[in-house]
Amino acid sequence: MYPPKHHQDYNPENIKEVAKIYPFATIISAKDNTPFITHAPLIFHREKLVGHIDRNNPHIGLLNEKYPVVAVFQGPQTYISPSIYTSKQLPTWNYIISNATGIAREIKDPAAIKESMVIMTEYLEAPNNNFELSMNDPRMDRLVPYIYCFEIEVKHWEGKFKLSQDKVPTDIENAKKALIENNQKNIESFVNQLFEKHF
Template identity: 75%
Template sequence: MYPPKHHQDYNPENIKEVAKAYPLAAIISAKNSTPFITHAPLIFHGQKLIGHIDANNPHVNLLKNDYPVCTIFQGPQTYISPSIYTRKQLPTWNYIIAHATGIVKEIVDTEIIKNSIVTMTEFLESPDQKFVLDHEDVRMDRLVPYIHCFEIEIHNWEGKFKLSQDKVPKDIENAKRELIKNNQKSVSNFVNKLFEKHF
C-alpha cells in the first residue's frame, strides 16, 4: 500500500486484529487482466484464513490450486472536518484497512468443510454464543455440495491506519472521537433509509 510510513502499521498482530474485528473481506483474484471480486467472511484457522462461497460463483476457479489472492478488510472510516482540530488543517479522510496476500487452496473433505462452518459460526457468535451449530445437523450435509471452501496461506500482511498521527495529541484525540461518532451515526442513518425504501 502507498506510504507515508506514519500511516503504516508493520505489526502483523495489530493488522490481524482488523481482520478479526471486521471479517467480511473483499477477496480479489485476476485472470487474463479480468478481476474477480467476492465479498465473504474469512476467519483464522491458526495462521491461515478460511472461507466459503457459493459453488456457482465464477470466482471459484481462482480460489484453488495455489492461485495468488489478495484480501482486504476495511475497518472504520470517515471524513474528518478541519472544524474538529485545534489548529488549521485541510479536510481529510481517516480509515483503518488491512491487506493480506497469499496463495489459496481448495478444501474438498466434507468433514473439514463442516468443521470449518461450525468453527466460523462459533467465532461469529462469540462472546455470547446464543446459537451453537451442531456438526451433525442434517442440513449441513445438504449444504456442503453447494459451497466452495478454501484456505489462504498468508505471505504478507499490510496495515494502513490513517488516524491523524501527524497531528498534535489533542487533535489526534478529536479525530479518534470523530471516527467513532461518525461511524455510529452513518450506520444508523444508512440502515434506516435502506429499510424505509425496501420494507
C-alpha cells in the same frame, strides 16, 4: 497500498486484529487483466484464513495455488472535517485497513468443510454464543455440495491506519472521537434509510 510510513502499521498482531474484528472481506483475484471480486467472511483457523462461497461463483477458478489472492479487511473510516482541529488543516479521510496477500487452496473433505462452518459460526456467535451449529445437523450435509470451501495461506500482511498521526495530540484525540462518533451515526442513519426503502 500507498505507503506513507507514518500511516503504516508494522505490527502483525495489530494488522490481524482488524481482520478478526471486521471479518467480512473483499477477496480479489485477477486473470487476463480481468479482476474477480467476492465479498465473504474470512476467519482465522490454524493461522490461515478460511472462507466459503457459492460453488457457482466463477471466482472459484482463481482460488487455487496458481493465482495470488488479496483479502481486504476494512475497519472504521470517516471524513474528517477541519472544524474539529485546533490547528489549520484541510479536509481528509481517516481509515483502518488490513490487506492479506497469499495463496488459496480448496478444502474438499466434506467433514473438514462442515468443521470449518462450525468453527466460523462459533467465532461469529461469540461472545454470547446464542446459536450453536452441530456437525450432525442434517442440513449441513445437504448444503456442503453447493459450497466452495477454501483456506488462504497468508504470505504478507499490510496495515494502513490513517489516524491523523501527523497532527498535534489534541487534534489526534479529536480525530479519534470523530472516527467513533461518525461511524455510529452513519451506520444508524444508513440502515434506517435502507430499511425504509425496502420494507
